[in-house]
Amino acid sequence: MKTIVLEEPERLTTVDREDPGGPVAGEALVAVRRVAVCGTDLHAFLGNQTFFTYPRVLGHELAVEVLETGPGVSNVAPGDVCAVEPYLDCGACVACRAGRPNCCASLRVLGVHVDGGLCERLRIPARKLHPSKTLGLDALALVEMLCVGAHAVGRAALEPGSRALVIGAGPIGLGVMAFAQLTGAGVIALDVDPARLEHCRRALGVELTVVAGEGADRRVEELTGGDRAEAVFDATGSPASMAAAFGHVGHGGRLVLVGHANAEISFSDPLFHAREMTLLASRNARPDEFTRAIAALEEGLIDPAGWITHRATFDDLVGAFPAFARREGGLVKAIVDLG
Ligand SMILES: [Zn+2]
Ligand SMILES: [Zn+2]
Incomplete structure (x- = not known):
């Protein structure tokens, strides 16, 4: 499957990677539909992001569609569109036990510590998916940013x-x-x-x-x-x-x-x-804040559509990214459309 890799600062390449395979218990296989570009991604591209190693597949602000669910998954079903909570917590450390997985002692963030969403399909713990029946894909891709x-x-x-x-x-x-x-x-x-x-x-x-x-x-x-x-x-x-x-x-x-x-x-x-x-x-966000942010968007209390100043398709992204990183054209938020 098509994947975009940041090999080293200022060098993005498009590669063909092995498919993630079917979901195991507790997981979902999702198709990535939108990736919002974050300051973290821009800093990683420029080589000045803290706690970052190369090569890495960027992308942690994601809107996805569920393709298949593994055994024991009940919060989402195939066809659901979801925002993704990209913080992979251990579930056992002092922060996780206190209900604060956002600052887990061994936290791994998709697109930062492990490969993220600039690819066609991902396998992800289903509990990290936050579906909405009414929001569009652009809005769902902005949920993580709002949760912060x-x-x-x-x-x-x-x-x-x-x-x-x-x-x-x-x-x-x-x-x-x-x-x-x-x-x-x-x-x-x-x-x-x-x-x-x-x-x-x-x-x-x-x-x-x-x-x-x-x-x-x-x-x-x-x-x-x-x-x-x-x-x-x-x-x-x-x-x-x-x-x-x-x-x-x-x-x-x-x-x-x-x-x-x-x-x-x-x-x-x-x-x-x-x-x-x-x-x-303040680090990342908790699962209940994803629920709250989605509710605020669904109720129209927050409308970040006007924050999107730039767009690219998956095919255009490698060429478009350097201008995003230089924040050309008054960049506030760029969205990558994977179809
Ligand atoms: Zn971000
Ligand atoms: Zn933990």
Whole structure:
């Protein structure tokens, strides 16, 4: 079957790989229909993704159709279309036992630690499939990205009327903003790129925006009546931005690091203590957040269709990917259509 492999940074090749074979107990064989391209994929292509080894088949934001199920599978049936929870957890470690498989001690993520979805067919544990009777394939391919936002918002335990500052207006930041709005929080978006802030306004109606750099701190203070934010989310993966984010947290507030960086982040302890901040990491998402995100899409509470700025077919992808990686043409989200 046709598969696209990232052999090494900047070198994607199309190869013919052996078919995955029939599903065993608890598994499903699925046809991959859509793959959304993530920042992780772009960084892997450019050779600057943390915890990444080559060669690798990319693709963890997937919409799939069930072809066949193995013994003991009851949550999906052939013909179902599903979003995929691409986090393969061990089920036994301290995090898994606590109901937090998203941060399993031996987590393997499809398309990152093991081969992912840029291929025609995959065998996958059926419990990792989240079907919808009404959503289209594009929407299903965006579910994983949205879940990362839902999880980050859950980590911050946002309350209605509180102020949430979201730093980084890429797809993950947009997901954080969308779920923060659903909790009734007021959202402020901060990004280095005014065009991305304009996109926040158009796509999500986020009126309060701040351009990163000199004066950003004062602007956040102004927009919050001097309080700064009750919850700050950093979705940039930039060590400098993550370090600066501490300054935007109000007294008693929380900082959630959604993006991650292969670096040490330092902060002022007097600032951290004076404001009695809570610092949280947010990694991936839990299964119940997939259920919630799909429900939010089905009910029309979130509509990320306008976030898709670029498309490619499976045949075009090798040629199109370098321009995606350079984010040409104002790339927010690219979708690969496998038919
Ligand atoms: Zn992703
Ligand atoms: Zn585990």
